[in-house]
Amino acid sequence: MEKFKVKFYPDNKAIEVKNDTTILSAAISCGVYINSVCGGDGVCGKCKVIVRNGTVITQPNGAISLEEKRQHIYLACLTTIHSDAEIEVLPESRLDFEKLSTQEFYTKSEEIEPAAPSLKEGVFAHSPLATKEYLELPPPSLEDNISDLERLYRQLGRLHKDYTATQMGLANIKQLGELLRDSDWKVTATLGKRNETTEIVLLESGNTSAKNFGMCFDIGTTTISGQLVDLKNKKVLGTKAVYNKQASFGSDVITRIIYANEEDGLEKLHNAVTDTMNEMIKELITEHKIDLNNVTCVLCTGNTTMVHLLLSVDPTFIRREPYVPTANFVPTIRAAEAGININPRGLLSCVPGVSSYVGGDTTSGILSCGLYKEEELGILIDIGTNGEIALGNKDFLVACAASAGPAFEGSGVTCGVRASRGAIQKVKISSGDFKVTYNTIGDAKPRGICGSGYIDLIAGMLSVGLIDKSGKLKAESSKRVRDSSENGREFVVAFKDETETGSDIVITEADIENLKRAKAAIYSATAILVKHMNLDFSAINKIFIAGGFGTSVDIDSAVKIGLLPNLERSKFVFIGNSALAGTRQMLLSYEATRKADEIARKITYFELSVDPGYMDEYMAALFFPHTDIKRWAM
């Protein structure tokens, strides 16, 4: 079989592939992650590359302009390799760590702290997933000659009555005799919670108890957020939010599940998510000058498919009726077993999920916003690619899922970016001259538009009459509205002379359609869930809104476009990434972990698709704000 050598820039990674391999597949195989919203179907036009050298064969596609053709730009998914080749991934096609994670983003940990009054940290007792205990053991004597291991257990038992069911693995026992004597019987034990028992995960010489760090992750379909936490003093040292490298395999969970069934598909998806997480960990510990060995545990939340892929568990049955995952409650394992690089004996735990489409992220969100303990009724809306809505109070909890797509996370829309430095997050449009004023995160030159920016933008365009209720742009309204050969009809938000990228920042009719479908999915799911419980929105006391669309969403705008129902503004609470906040609580408190288990068991899953009214409700929501405009009257 003929093989060709393909080199990718700027990664400088090379691989040998068979004749007729697609560029996308070659890239994935050598760990170069190219954005591919559609999962390689040639539809999204996101996976652009320049072929510097080599023979390739491509299929005609509208996403490539004549100018791009002249520059040897191709879609990676539609182009196959027929000689040795050198390929450059265009900056906008890269699922690039550096590009997306910014130090400015979320540096103040308050920004992602849960904002709801009930979720102040400290509610749960401080007892992290892994703790370090410094121990000074009495050396053995002829009179006190119990074995080394029992000596260790005895000392732990003296310090903590609840350390009775303590275990230690063989690897540590093998080193025990020498370590204790070399350390003059002064050691630090790292104690990890493993389900019902306490495990001595590590033993170190001397007192290292000040150095104990953990990571919490929210593994979203599009975005992975992670925090490095000092487990001793509960401080968040740093936060990263980056695109999930699995985006190379398609933008939604269904595409990923299908890909997992291809040859080596599960392994590739697994590697993509662990690569993303490992890079985040490496960057965070480097920034904070922390030794990897002092990162002793990882706690992950995410939708059910993401957790399956993290653990290399086949997600096939999630999408086959009756939609049953392999596991909602997964055991705590060694992080190394899942390919996560922390201390080689460190632990990895996952927040329990509820069903195939309501995952641990809902559990941790509910923990974080306190829905589970309120007297009055509340709703949690977590807006993500896989949106989740929970309704309830201290007496009951019910949840459903809505496939919203990645638009609010800045993916799958022409100039969408994550809510990071340079993202347009707030927009005003003057009536009459349609002048656009905006502000960006970090007050930097604009790079694109994030979720909250899009919400403002569409609300503004509606207010000034640039678009109609169906989202169609009015042609003659402004010089900012134009017909582009590449994008169709579009509205220019920022002209290229004001932007960071040197290109115009636009919103297209297709983008508006995309965002409309996303908001319709979220709103209609919420409305059906409320109706399913024989309730009305007026019965709801609080609506907690979580998600990665920006640090501050304008409620009026969100109501105006019909993402949210028109209720008293004081009922809305934006809580940022509540899934991550809840996961951090669990990382820091075993009590919170047990509470999350309780929550996950308590939630009743409601399958939207079996509700006869759902499709009608969704179709009615495909307008700004809705066909049933009466609902938006106050």
Next chain:
Amino acid sequence: MEKFKVKFYPDNKAIEVKNDTTILSAAISCGVYINSVCGGDGVCGKCKVIVRNGTVITQPNGAISLEEKRQHIYLACLTTIHSDAEIEVLPESRLDFEKLSTQEFYTKSEEIEPAAPSLKEGVFAHSPLATKEYLELPPPSLEDNISDLERLYRQLGRLHKDYTATQMGLANIKQLGELLRDSDWKVTATLGKRNETTEIVLLESGNTSAKNFGMCFDIGTTTISGQLVDLKNKKVLGTKAVYNKQASFGSDVITRIIYANEEDGLEKLHNAVTDTMNEMIKELITEHKIDLNNVTCVLCTGNTTMVHLLLSVDPTFIRREPYVPTANFVPTIRAAEAGININPRGLLSCVPGVSSYVGGDTTSGILSCGLYKEEELGILIDIGTNGEIALGNKDFLVACAASAGPAFEGSGVTCGVRASRGAIQKVKISSGDFKVTYNTIGDAKPRGICGSGYIDLIAGMLSVGLIDKSGKLKAESSKRVRDSSENGREFVVAFKDETETGSDIVITEADIENLKRAKAAIYSATAILVKHMNLDFSAINKIFIAGGFGTSVDIDSAVKIGLLPNLERSKFVFIGNSALAGTRQMLLSYEATRKADEIARKITYFELSVDPGYMDEYMAALFFPHTDIKRWAM
């Protein structure tokens, strides 16, 4: 560095070694185990080999006769390799599996069943270390859509209330979804006890619950005994007793501990014991046509050093004051972690020990003979290379260790053999003509003498005046008494025309000395322990005698030589390998396992060497029966 190729026969194993490597060391490195009682010091003369080809350099040694020199026979420990070589290990030097394990030995399981009335099996509830449960799960539906893992747990919980803290490892979870569906939701779960929790060790398609087997082992310094047990119906399917291949590294635990500190020493000792055990397992499952994957668990007992070496835990500190082992209670692990070949996910557990020199074999012996629950006082004497004596009743237990050496196990004595087919087990000597009558195990031609034979033999020689109280052979007494150039003064038990081997079977003065030291160590330890508790032998109601010296020891003979005190014969109970019997009880019953934990924690260890009277008592016991002959009057 020059390397030479050395090939060993009859194993047909080859290895490359550096110039000047000893033959013994080369043999060990390629898994050829040569008997070496002294551990390579050139003292025991057991490691004889024929050098067929090649240049070797040896040191003069009295153990090699002129005739042997002519036949190119060398001591493997004192001979170094200086060219490519071909070496044949002499039959008598081989620690050979085939030679020692015999189907005749212990085929009737009653023979090794505990004989004490209190130890009938069935006292403890039947709940093996690993059980198989056949489960028919209700398939999931839209109404009953809990995850696969929870479905499994739920079904187990319905069957057994005590399976609440159930766990399953990631490896099994990965296969779960497909397995359940391929099996039409009918599976068999192998449930293992792992300390406080129950683990789903294995999941198999369909109903395999009838095929569940376990192994129990008593890992002695000289001998390893093992049984294959049908865990479902509690039947012992087969028993093997073979020499521990670690004998290549010396005959007692101290030599082994020293060797463990040499380069790769611990690994080599570990491999020797696991090789021995794996061969036993393989033979047993082959004989009984059992699939290795259906062997789901292994339970091991042994002295503390043996358990450390089995687990590759450095035993160094066992022999350094204050004589502290690394662990007495070791966690249940996967057998594969210790290099034991059963089902790859099968479990291995070790019986808890008490101290550096009183190990799990004492715990399981006490469990088996019921000492721990008797109203009246009893003693358990386990006669092995590392002898152990326990004294107590339901209120207290105290134990000590006596280093007796391997003589009673047929090792380290000229014509010693294990108690297997062809071993002389009973001996009578007529006074006057000193005619010897004997019987052998299996009524076969004699191969050598086992422990019970030696006890009878010495008692007989004493009775007829062939030896005096110090064990010296009277020269002119018989044609059977002669001076041999090789062995010094010896007594012929069986002439070569009657033996299996075609050589005379003899007992030498050195052998008698060896056996005398062994019996003195056991007796004096027992006497000191009784005295230490301010007791007298008359206060003892039962003496349980355990060990591998044969299936039936003549009590009168044992009393006559001073191995046992002169008490009413009805007080003595021979219980065979009680350590193995107790371990089998634990393999079959978790209740017995918990009882053993309790026993191990209850036993007080008594360090003989700190007793000021011990040395005197030992010296006084170096006579047949003793210097204080009054004690033997009835």
